[in-house]
Amino acid sequence: MDSQQFREFGKAMVDYIANYSDTIRERKVLTSVEPGYLEKLIPGEAPQFGEKWQDVLRDVERVIMPGVTHWHSPNFHAYCPTANSFPAVVGEMLSAGIGCVGFNWEASPACTELEVMMMNWLGKLLHLPEEFLNCAGGNGGGVIQGSASESTLIALLTAKEKMVRTFKQKHPDMTENDIKGKLVAYTSDQANSSVEKAGILGSMKMRLLPADSDCILRGETLKKAIEEDRKKGLIPCYVVATLGTTGTCAFDNLEELGPICNEEDLWLHIDAAYAGSAFACPEYQHYMKGVKYATSFNFNPHKWLLVNSDCSALWVKNSKHLVDTFAVDRIYLKHKHEGVMPDYRHWQISLGRRFRALKLWFVMRIYGVEGIQKHIRTQIGLANYFEELVENDKRFEVSTKKLGLVCFRIKGKNILTEKLQQLLTERKNIYCIPCYFREKYVIRFVVCSRLTLKDDIDYAWNEICSQTAQVFEMDKNNCLEGPPAKKLKFEEDVLNNNAEIVED
Numbered sequence: 001m002d003s004q005q006f007r008e009f010g011k012a013m014v015d016y017i018a019n020y021s022d023t024i025r026e027r028k029v030l031t032s033v034e035p036g037y038l039e040k041l042i043p044g045e046a047p048q049f050g051e052k053w054q055d056v057l058r059d060v061e062r063v064i065m066p067g068v069t070h071w072h073s074p075n076f077h078a079y080c081p082t083a084n085s086f087p088a089v090v091g092e093m094l095s096a097g098i099g100c101v102g103f104n105w106e107a108s109p110a111c112t113e114l115e116v117m118m119m120n121w122l123g124k125l126l127h128l129p130e131e132f133l134n135c136a137g138g139n140g141g142g143v144i145q146g147s148a149s150e151s152t153l154i155a156l157l158t159a160k161e162k163m164v165r166t167f168k169q170k171h172p173d174m175t176e177n178d179i180k181g182k183l184v185a186y187t188s189d190q191a192n193s194s195v196e197k198a199g200i201l202g203s204m205k206m207r208l209l210p211a212d213s214d215c216i217l218r219g220e221t222l223k224k225a226i227e228e229d230r231k232k233g234l235i236p237c238y239v240v241a242t243l244g245t246t247g248t249c250a251f252d253n254l255e256e257l258g259p260i261c262n263e264e265d266l267w268l269h270i271d272a273a274y275a276g277s278a279f280a281c282p283e284y285q286h287y288m289k290g291v292k293y294a295t296s297f298n299f300n301p302h303k304w305l306l307v308n309s310d311c312s313a314l315w316v317k318n319s320k321h322l323v324d325t326f327a328v329d330r331i332y333l334k335h336k337h338e339g340v341m342p343d344y345r346h347w348q349i350s351l352g353r354r355f356r357a358l359k360l361w362f363v364m365r366i367y368g369v370e371g372i373q374k375h376i377r378t379q380i381g382l383a384n385y386f387e388e389l390v391e392n393d394k395r396f397e398v399s400t401k402k403l404g405l406v407c408f409r410i411k412g413k414n415i416l417t418e419k420l421q422q423l424l425t426e427r428k429n430i431y432c433i434p435c436y437f438r439e440k441y442v443i444r445f446v447v448c449s450r451l452t453l454k455d456d457i458d459y460a461w462n463e464i465c466s467q468t469a470q471v472f473e474m475d476k477n478n479c480l481e482g483p484p485a486k487k488l489k490f491e492e493d494v495l496n497n498n499a500e501i502v503e504d
Contacts, residue, residue: 001053009053010093016057017089021072024451029075030428033067069431074449074456078433080246080274081379081404081448085306087366091359092308101352104343106335108355112344115144115357121364122301122313125372126279129292132315134342142315143347144356148273149194151298151314152240154322154348156185156202159238159267159295161325166265167235180204184229185238188217188252190245192271204238213438215248215400217241219256226264238267241294243287244275247435247444249402251275251287258293270297273312277304278380278403281373304404306363306375306450311356322347379404379447382457386445389461395468399437404447407437414441415480416471423467430460 102111119142134141199206241252261268276299278284302309410416
């Protein structure tokens with residue numbers, strides 16, 4: 001493919017992507033394909049001779065789109081948002097076109113220096129403590145990782161090596177293996193599965209501590225666990241606090257956890273993967289109260305800040321601990337400007353890295369702080385609107401609501417909400433996922449797509465209401481299975497949003 005063909009193909013693909021975005025509402029949010037569908041559509045071996053790009057582009061619709069879950073559909077309300085915007089797409093194009101590998105400053109100075117600046121821009125936007133910024137005169141700084149999962153693991157591995165060095169100085173008779181075998185980490189039982197996975201990959205016992213009735217990890221719970229483990233001869237090392245849990249968007253109490261971690265000399269990592277973007281708005285920064293106690297902080301601009309994946313922002317107060325953990329030098333990696341700017345290969349697991357700061361730069365310049373804040377506020381406003389719809393319908397109850405997430409359920413026994421979730425998923429018109437809150441089965445409704453409008457919320461609500469009527473009819477006719485917790489009083493007004501709950 002020469003440059004002229006690239007121009008033609010690239011322009012055609014831009015048109016395709018723009019059209020996909022404009023018409024995405026016309027597609028079912030979930031697919032109807034079965035496992036193995038794709039092998040029936042393409043040959044089992046690569047073509048012997050090159051094909052025309054026009055044929056390849058045509059096959060995107062024939063082969064790929066039938067198997068795509070449309071995460072950016074306004075009818076996608078599952079999991080958390082995955083960010084998307086046209087400036088970010090263009091930034092990805094330029095990154096791919098330049099194609100540098102920015103493992104150190106000399107490998108591509110712009111790749112390193114733009115990342116330093118963008119992490120400072122982001123940190124200031126969120127009003128992080130200055131110790132986390134590259135421009136504060138200390139050892140703090142930020143780096144772009146691939147995911148919150150990577151950031152949690154990187155912080156764990158760094159905390160592990162730091163604790164081994166510290167403990168060995170106090171107890172020189174102990175070997176590194178002896179110390180590592182006694183290390184223990186702590187997090188909430190509401191934390192993302194990636195936190196538990198970090199413990200597995202980092203060979204550190206990860207204790208999942210019980211959150212309170214509001215899904216919040218409290219200081220007294222952590223303190224008790226630390227005391228128990230010290231009595232057993234274990235070595236507390238690492239704590240992960242979540243700001244915006246996956247299930248219900250709960251916020252762990254940093255003002256209680258932080259002082260304990262500082263007193264006990266434990267590494268406190270904050271995972272704010274989804275909710276961190278909301279801190280761009282001053283009215284939501286109170287959720288960060290206590291962040292000053294953290295050793296590291298992470299959130300994902302690729303979740304809610306309009307930057308396409310992958311772009312996970314990690315800050316540390318002392319980057320020296322990262323370098324001490326991950327630095328492996330070879331003569332071919334050295335350069336005369338070492339120490340002046342970060343060599344990001346020492347701040348991560350992999351050596352190679354893409355020019356990810358470009359898409360962040362494009363988004364922040366083209367949207368501006370005002371545009372980013374407007375996006376966050378608009379989506380939270382749509383979630384507030386959905387919450388009002390639920391609360392005004394006597395058949396339902398809101399279990400919890402934070403930022404762009406509303407957890408709701410049909411009043412009564414769990415089987416009613418379970419059946420509603422099943423019907424919604426089978427119809428594929430909207431997509432939500434469930435979780436448990438206070439032992440009740442609830443449906444999570446998240447405003448995810450940047451394209452979502454009030455009309456899309458109305459569409460989703462009408463879909464929910466129509467299928468709820470089906471659920472009530474099935475329950476009335478004893479077609480549902482499940483242990484009865486409460487009974488619904490079925491009268492004429494049941495299907496008119498006036499169902500009442502009576503004790504069995």
